[in-house]
Amino acid sequence: MLGALQLGVLAACVVVLVPMGMAGWHLSRNKMLFFSGALFITLAVGVHLTPYFPSVTDFVSTVSSVVVIDNRRTCISLLHDVVWDVTKSPGFSTLNNNSVNYDKSWGWTSSSRVSACEFQKLSRSDASDLLNGSWVVVAGDSQARFIALSLLSLLLDSKDMESIRGDLFKRHSDYQIVVDEIGMRLDFIWAPYTSNLTDLTMGFKRNRNYPDVLVMGSGLWHMLHFTNASDYGVSLQLLRDSVVSLLPISPERGTDGPVAGSVPVRSPHVFWIGMPTLINSMLNTEAKRERMTDAMRGAYDRQLQKSKILRQSGGPLLMLDIESLSWNCGVRCTVDGMHYDVPVYEAAVQIMLNALLIESHQKL
Known part of the structure; x- marks a missing residue:
């Protein structure tokens, strides 16, 4: 035959x-x-x-996979290519020229590369579908708290948010909520120092219970209270090692299997909340103006890159670049030179959701 x-x-x-x-x-x-x-x-x-010829078929499949992965990486790298439109509000007053006197809106740039990625601002319905049944953990300082607030504001109506806002912003406290309509649980963990985040990730590993989405960041408190960039860098490296031990390593990062000590679980999507642009003259205490200088901020940024905790430097966490978002929105988007208006964090949430769509191979 x-x-x-x-x-x-x-x-x-x-x-x-x-x-x-x-x-x-x-x-x-x-x-x-x-x-x-x-x-x-x-x-x-x-x-x-x-x-x-199986080898030929495999080769064609491999080439196709590489193209898909490359396109995905390209789109991930373009997520922060946004432009801002900051205009005077109808009730603008020169006697009270602060951020509330300006309306802010943003959108992705219209370049051909960005347009090809088909980024979109997810509606409440779309975001609910994406996060249906998920466990989301947001951990860090006040910047993380604003991220949690913006995410919940997208998922819930204004009436529900009235009570949530007060509970979420209780000073230095944790917060938990279950959005019953979609079965999503969100935990906000007050963790102002990187060591707090390391303890958190080690707790996930110890309990063998892992969130679907983990969003975290730190640095502002360390800069204010310790003012030691090299010590911050050491703490970031310890956090990186802890996070890597949780995750099965993806072939996209160059390995064929999990690292020693990792566990065979569904890999969570992990994001890092970058520190915002600091406008020194607007900081509201003398200690902040003395310690949180441009030079110190630059030193902390260099330690972040050196730690290799971020995806762009070979690490596990995808950056939510609050610095670039706040810088591009500008001085008219902040009242204290550190905490920015809601649209900045809304943009970060939409960037995160689009990254989740890309990484989970979904399309609305």
Whole structure:
């Protein structure tokens, strides 16, 4: 009995080569026609025989996968390409020229690369579908608290948010809520120092209970109370090691399996909340103005990159770049040079949700 390969060759000969051979004499009269006919024969034979060569099929599949991964990485890298429109509000007053006198809106740039990624501002319904049944943990300082507030504001109506806002912003406290309509649980964990975040991730590993989405960040409190960039860098490296021990390592990061000590669980999506742009002259205490300088902020940023905790430097966490978002929104988007108006954190939440869509291979 003829094997699959022989049958494929025979089928190619009968279907393609015989008819083309019969026409060969006519094609040979014209070099262009002859070349076109030869090219057609080659392609036709290739199409017929490819399924019978597993290595060729695997190669084509591999190339396709690489293209998809590359496109995904490209779109992830473009998520922060946004532009702001900051305009005077209808009730603008020169006597009270602060952030509340300006309306802010944002959108992704209209470049061809960004447009090809089809980013979108998710509606309440879309966000609910995406996070349905999920456990989301947001941990860190006041910047993380604003992220949690913005996420809940997207999922809930204004009436529900009235009571939540007061509870969520109780000073230095944790907060938990279950959105019954979609079965989503959100935990906010007050964790102002990186060591607090390390303890949190080690607790997940110890309890073998992991959130679907983990959003965390720190730095402002350390800068204010310790003012020691190198110590901050050491704490980031310890946090990185702790997070890596939770995660099965993706082939996209260059390995074929989990690292030692990792556990066979569903990999959570992990995000890092970057520190905002600090406007020193607007900071509301002398201690902040003295310690949270541009030079110190730069030193802390360098330690963040050096720690390799971020995806862009080979680490596990995808950056929510509050610095670039706040910088581009500008001085008219903050009242104290550290905490920014709601639209900045809303933009960060939409960037996070679009990253979740990309990484989970979903499309609304």
